[in-house]
Amino acid sequence: MKDTIHDVIISGAGPVGLFLACELSLARCSVLVLEKTMDPHSPLKRVPFGIRGLSAPAIEALYRRGLLREPELHKRIKNPHQHARQGPHRQVGHFAGIPFHEDDIDTAQWSYRPPGSPDPSLISEMEELETVLTRRAEALGVVIRRGIPITGFHQTADEVTVEAGSRSFRSKWLVGCDGSRSIVRKTGGFEFAGTEPKFTGYTTQVDIADPEKLSPGRVITPTGMYIQSQPGYIVIQDFDGGAYHGSGKPVTLEHVQAVLRRVSNTDVTLSALHIATTWTDRARQATAYRNGRVFLAGDAAHIHAPLGGQGLNLGLGDAMNLGWKLAAVIHEKAPDGLLDSYYTERHPVGAQVLDWSRAQVAIMGPDPAARALYAIVRDLINTRDGATYFAGRVWGIFTRYDLGGEHPLTGYSVPNLELEDGTRVGALMHDGRGMLLDLNGNAPLAAIAGRYGDRIKYVSVNAREQSGLSAALIRPDGIIAWATDGAPDHGELQKSAARWFG
Ligand SMILES: Cc1cc2nc3c(=O)[nH]c(=O)nc-3n(C[C@H](O)[C@H](O)[C@H](O)COP(=O)(O)OP(=O)(O)OC[C@H]3O[C@@H](n4cnc5c(N)ncnc54)[C@H](O)[C@@H]3O)c2cc1C
Structure with a gap:
């Protein structure tokens, strides 16, 4: 070896x-x-x-x-x-x-x-x-x-x-x-490079002597937050500047109980600690x-x-x-x-996620300014436009690489169009190859794809839905490198193929 x-x-x-x-x-x-x-x-x-x-x-x-x-x-x-x-008012995500x-969520707002x-x-x-x-x-x-x-x-x-x-x-x-x-x-x-934490997070499995003292689900309090997803499975967020996580000290039953009492503002008693791990919001x-x-x-x-x-x-x-x-x-x-x-x-996509995380932490803290901002964001999320925006961000709907190009879909992940035989575009991508998708029988495109051997496969197919597309060059990662709604500009297509496939 x-x-x-x-x-x-x-x-x-x-x-x-x-x-x-x-x-x-x-x-x-x-x-x-x-x-x-x-x-x-x-x-x-x-x-x-x-x-x-x-x-x-x-x-x-x-x-x-x-x-x-x-x-x-x-x-x-x-x-x-x-x-x-x-249920009909199903929770599908959250911010802070x-x-x-x-x-x-009004998905019609998403291009x-x-x-x-x-x-x-x-x-x-x-x-x-x-x-x-x-x-x-x-x-x-x-x-x-x-x-x-x-x-x-x-x-x-x-x-x-x-x-x-x-x-x-x-x-x-x-x-x-x-x-x-x-x-x-x-x-x-x-x-x-980045920013230091504001809290220590605890993931724990515990036995609780007096479980009625804690509420189920996610509870935000003036000193932090705890979530009890199932009885005894508790996640805690304690705004200690990340000190405990950074201290390297063991996470004992006594410590978890003290933190949970402070954050939940109860005198809850833990009788056993089975699992405990800590994490932070360091970004x-x-x-x-x-x-x-x-x-x-x-x-x-x-x-x-x-x-x-x-x-x-x-x-x-x-x-x-x-x-x-x-x-x-x-x-x-x-x-x-x-x-x-x-x-x-990828670096800009990562930077956006770090900022999304920082923004949540900024409004979760116990200080009055954070509580005030939290209330405003809550009101915004409870509007239709707000829910649509937050869902779009959390689900990555707006992720687009800046690849240049004229077509509005360039740089986006290719829509999963339904094809005439009932299959979908995504199902053609199992082999991980690039694809020149021809939805309008533009025969010369086959020759352009052919120059790239098995790196670009040419797929000529009718689609039940086209999203206005006539043809698209799709990278192996599913990103649209070039697209057109009408007659393809062969020169532009060849430039894009050369840029991504050599
Ligand atoms: C409480 C919690 C909840 C989360 N919830 C979500 C969520 O809902 N959605 C989401 O998208 N993300 C979530 N995440 C984040 C997600 O778990 C991580 O981003 C993801 O696991 C990262 O995957 P990874 O493969 O990069 O790293 P890891 O999952 O950390 O895997 C790294 C691997 O490398 C191994 N390794 C480490 N050092 C070495 C070494 N020296 N040599 C060889 N191997 C090594 C480790 O043993 C491990 O197997 C959550 C994280 C936490 C802590």
């Missing part, structure tokens, strides 16, 4: 590392994933602590690679809101704990609507998602080795040597997907996503409070963006600057 040179080593078999491994392997790269932990199972990855809300871009990514059909995720889609309030409801699945949000369990991704990665030939914590690396102009204690592994490229405390980031000379982002042959993706590249749940969505989006670009470089088919576009496209 030591002398095998893989195309890519990925540090970390979390959801982002695994999804990236799938993308690279789908594009015929050899991938080795090195994971610190031996056991992929953990109560923190299961209901209720391991529940993660996925939104449009992440759902689309999974859908486009055929992964939503996997039994574990399919089960969730059938009952996607099993953890959300049911202020809910917005399905029937208040772009990505229906990658029947629902723009999906509740998933970390362990199930990782199981699905591990199975797919291994089926594609990815080698996953557990119980091997990366300790450092060094790179030359041609390759990277990854160290794990006394062992070493070689590859052409290394991607750090090793989470918020990423060793690749820390040892790789990456600057991690930091790597100022570069690449150093030579080394990249960062997922939490390794950006951290923020998990409020409203966007970290996993952001990370899966990184993987979808980086995978095909790195593969093109490995196969020596990439145009100049392709890898640079990973940073220029």
Whole structure:
């Protein structure tokens, strides 16, 4: 194993590392994933602590690679809101704990609507998602080795040597997907810039002697917030400036009880502490996503409070963006600057999520100014336009890369148009290749696509709905690189194809 040179080593078999491994392997790269932990199972990855809300871009990514059909995720889609309030006034998301409801959202206001699945949000369990991704990665030939914590690396102009204690592994490229405390980031000379926390968050499973003293659901108080999703499963937000999390002190029963009493303003008594972990709203982002042959993706590249749940969505989006670009470089088919576009496209999306998280924290605090702002935002969210805006932001509806180009859909994820045989565009993307979609029988387009061999497939098909589109060039990550509503300008199409496919 030591002398095998893989195309890519990925540090970390979390959801982002695994999804990236799938993308690279789908594009015929050899991938080795090195994971610190031996056991992929953990109560923190299961209901209720391991529940993660996925939104449009992440759902689309999974859908486009055929992964939503996997039994574990399919089960969730059938009952996607099993953890959300049911009924006609169904809660479908929140901002700083202020809910917005399905029937208040006016989707007609969105110029772009990505229906990658029947629902723009999906509740998933970390362990199930990782199981699905591990199975797919291994089926594609990815080698996953557990119980091997990366300790450092060094790179030359041609390759990277990854160290794990006394062992070493070689590859052409290394991607750090090793989470918020990423060793690749820390040892790789990456600057991690941002803002310090305002609170310590606690995720706990406890026995409560007098449970009637706490309310169910999310409770915001003058000193913080607690959520009791199920009896005994309590998340607490304590505005201590992140001090306890940073102190490294153990999270004892006595400490959790004291914090919970203060935040809930009760004298509740805990009789046992089964699980306890802490986190903060520290918001930091790597100022570069690449150093030579080394990249960062997922939490390794950006951290923020998990409020409203966007970290996993952001990370899966990184993987979808980086995978095909790195593969093109490995196969020596990439145009100049392709890898640079990973940073220029993904860093602004990450920065927006960090700001979204900071904005929530700013109005959740116990000080009077925060309480006043909170009340105003609550009023706004309770309007139709407000709910529509907040849902659009949380679900990633407004995510668009600045690719230039005339057509209003350029830079957006391609709409999931229904085709004449009842299938949808997203279902044509399982192979991870680029696609020239011809909805108007423009025969010369076939020849343009043909110049790119198997990198761009030409699909001529009638659609039941066209959204006005006549043809579109779609990148492997589902982003529209070029589109037209009328007669195609072959010169513009060729320029775009050359820009993305070499
Ligand atoms: C309480 C909470 C709730 C959340 N809710 C949501 C939500 O609803 N929606 C959402 O989108 N996001 C949510 N998030 C964020 C989401 O969980 C993360 O953004 C996501 O897990 C990031 O995935 P990742 O693969 O980048 O990192 P991780 O999931 O952290 O995986 C990193 C992997 O790298 C491994 N590793 C670490 N160091 C090394 C090393 N030295 N060598 C090898 N392997 C290593 C780790 O063991 C781990 O397996 C939440 C987070 C928390 C804490």
